[in-house]
Amino acid sequence: MDLLLHQVLSGLATGGIYASMALALVMIYQATHEVNFAQGEMAMFATYLAWTLLQGGLPYWAAFFLTVVVSFVGGVVIERVIIRPVENAPVLSVVTVFIGLLVIFNSIAGWVFSYTIKPFPSPFPEQPFFGNSYMSSHEIGSMGITLLLLVLLFVFFRYTPLGLALRAAAQNPVSSRLVGVRVGWMLALGWGLAAAIGAVGGMMIAPVVFLEPNMMGGVLLYAFAGALLGGIDSPGGAVVGGFLVGVLENIVGAYLGTELKFTVALILIVTVLVIRPSGLFGKAQVSRV
Amino acid sequence: MAILSSSALSRQQVVGLVVLIAAACVLPLLLPNYRVFQLTMALAYAIAILGLNMLIGFNGQISLGHGAFYAIGAYVAAILMDKAGMPYWLTIPIAGGVCLVAGFLFGLPALRLEGLYLAIATLALGIAMPQILKHKALEHWTGGSQGLVIMKPDAPQWLHLSQDQWLYFFTLAWTVLLFFVAWNLLRGRIGRAMVAIRDQPTAARAMGVNAAMVKSMTFGVSAFYTGTAGALGAIGVQFVAPDSFGIFLSFTLFIGVVIGGLSSISGAVWGALFIQFIPNVADEISKAAPWAIYGVFLIAFMYVMPTGVAGFVRLVRARFRRGRVTQ
16 A cells, blocks of 8 residues: 555656646647647757756756746747748648657757766755655655646736737637737747746656656657547646556556556557547547538 | 559650669679668668558558557568578568558557547557567567577579678569559559548548548558568568667658658658668768758758659659640
């Protein structure tokens, strides 16, 4: 029982990171109906950026916030320059561009920073908080940051005019444009936010999986699983889904071994898509013939 | 998208094909063994890309995980040769057959997935494959992370060819056969049904096309081609190991399809040459350079040449012909 509780709690910690990555995916999906396959590699690249800043002698939190800001700007630039031309192109063209981005980020990271594995520091103390024996302080800390991020996003989307404009642009671009919302910039803003959220996720997972160009492959897969389980068009659902797959991954890992980690994600993804493609909280898609 | 030429080849195309095949037969006699080996791999890639192109280009189902079927084909061939002592030529059709079944079975749940969702599911398959191959339960057969080493077949005595040359001609024969079959399949009734489902799914159904059957069959045939290529490639490399069939192999095949030209049979050859020989050039800059170049090419092609090299060739030929008429 103790083992199970331990696994659930540490699953919640990784789940928090999956939840933030899933949230980033859902943000882009809501705005553009595209799934960003390069999300994980963008986060990985941002983490390398943070690593470089830390090597340059910056204190952790300065590097953290600087990375988030740079990622935000990077996301906006990628949307304006690379994604804009294929905005109304068929799905295949968009997927192709994302795969192109993915391999570019991956190879440039390998080129510049080499493929050797690097340790990445955690901002939280080594001793567990309050001497508890269930969760390390990094697990508690990263979960706290994820939850804080969620609250901030909720407040932003719910209570600010800009958040409202973003939601409007995603839901009904034509009407939004008519009432004066600059839809193109809202999409770019959505990309910026997603990139920033991804960067936070990357910096939180890096102390666990270590820093290397392929570190996000598994994380992205679980983020997909989480987003699909919760419903790809539902931000709240993506968060719940992320936590759920985190817990599931840990329990399966504890009892069946971690060698089939990705296979579990594969089975989960296919099962969700076949049985309930709209996920737990998503709206079923109806198309007019 | 390409217009399917329903009629037989024009005389020009027949002459071109004969010259191409003749060149393909003479070339390995002039080149050093290492280059011959590279050409053999390019032929295997061409088969794999043709298979993936049927699925993505002609049928509109996006797969980002076809490396998994390539891996299955390679492993079936390797296991049959290593554990069952089967002759190499017999393993190729068996590997293809196993992949046909595997692809058909994966195609069944894929029926319910459209566009992006299928891309995600196949991506997961591609990422999960090396893990499955490494798993303890299969270790007795697959050799775990060590992989399997297989012997390169000798040429028949009376031919006086080196092993590499013989393997090249063996692969070339398979390539010609499979391209011929694909050409017939795609310009016929089934090919038209595949394209109809891609472009107008509702209308295709209304016309009596059994969409579910055609789609899962396409998945199966596509996996058959890719698996056959995997088996040929494994015999060429003489070695199979889980980590050589990672997700980046799937990306490589996908890149070959897009660069070569979607819904084009000749595109498969262009794509294969691209993914086989660009890394050779780029490797001299850095280990990571090929992928940076792939990525840049991929995005650039989507903007300026979405029909790939094959589409560009078609464009040049059309312009050339039009020029001649006006003169």
